[in-house]
Amino acid sequence: MKFITITLIVHAPDPVTGAQQSTHDRFVEVLDNARLAEELGFDGFGVGERHERPFISSSPTVVLSHIAALTKRIRLFTAVTTLSLLDPVRAFEDYATLDHLSQGRLDLIIGKGNGAAQRDLFNVTPEDQWDRNAESYEVFRSLWHENKITYGTKFRPPLTDAEVWPRPYQRPIRIWHGSATSRESVDLAARYGDPLFSANVTNPIDPYAELIDYYRERWAHYGHDPKLITIGAGTAGYYATRNSQDAIETYRPVFAGYLKFAERLGVVPVFPTLEDFVERSSALIGSPAQVIDKVHRYHERFGHQVLHLHADAGGLTDAQHRDSLELFQAEIAPVLRREIPDPPLGWEPGPIVSDEVAAGTTGTESVSGIAAPITVTG
Secondary structure (H helix, E strand, O other): OEEEEEEOOEOOOOOOOOOOOOHHHHHHHHHHHHHHHHHHOOOEEEEOOOOOOOEOOOOHHHHHHHHHHHOOOOEEEEOOEEHHHOOHHHHHHHHHHHHHHOOOOEEEEEEOOOOHHHHHHOOOOOOOHHHHHHHHHHHHHHHHHOOEEEEOOOOOOOEEEEEOOOOOOOOOOOEEEEEOOOHHHHHHHHHHOOOEEEOOOOOOHHHHHHHHHHHHHHHHHOOOOHHHOOEEEOOOOEEEOOOHHHHHHHHHHHHHHHHHHHHHHOOOOOOOOHHHHHHHOOOEEEOHHHHHHHHHHHHHHHOOOEEEEEOOOEOEOHHHHHHHHHHHHHHHHHHHHHHOOOOOOOOOOOOOOOHHHHHOOOEEEEEOOEEEEEOOOO
């Protein structure tokens, strides 16, 4: 099993202390958390994309590019890239560039996004968001595979023999499809034989398990090899200590702060008490043995091979957050890595593949000091 940490870069008061960081300090915290994830041995670090309050993650390519410069090994994820809101050509240019800057460590998780405010900002309607997402994905995917494409787009000017640069480092790139509540994203993933990443945060297990079951059905329908199914799943929270009661009591004021925040927003919580949250949500709160047991219970329903934890302290102190992540890597991750298989897709950056290599002629350029083939078209 592989483990990643993610942040949506929420910029809101601390749920326990009420303190509000400056925007600058919040971004510095994200960078520190990415370096911490690599230091502790996590397999990936993800940055979300949101275009509305209380998030400041509107430019994930910029943030991930900075993280790429600060890290060496960890894979970099988008969580998620909201393709329904973006021009796929511009998104391709940004992510192909980031792919080079990270030396092929980039994974994309795409999705339509959610929230009325960001739909309004980009003039996207609930009626056309799924069609936009599918079209943008198809254009983006085509550009990643081919330098010159023709595509009769509906939501942006049509493309005729369009060339877009730079050519990416990874050919192909791994593109996950973020899934929360809808069958449309699940079907799109299965159609193209792409991995699925279940949000698995807001609700109990059943609706997410039903979507994953549907994904498997559609995967078989489209004729893909069942051995290649790759699934990731999120968690609603994480905090572990050696004693389960200590973990619950430490987390209690954090959860109380979230309840107050939900009340201010007028949102009725799905899990009204901490005990209910620990029992019925995907949150991993307790002793290492309890966390391992819960991941296994979810794995029995999902069959997932990748798990994400939240990168942010989120109401815990920095020391509590770090101690909990260290405990995860020391006593939880080794057991889960041994008992749950890795995803069937490769994890390490693959060799750069260019049109010249395919044609038998190769040019080279230096990418961060590494000799790499380049594409020359004429």
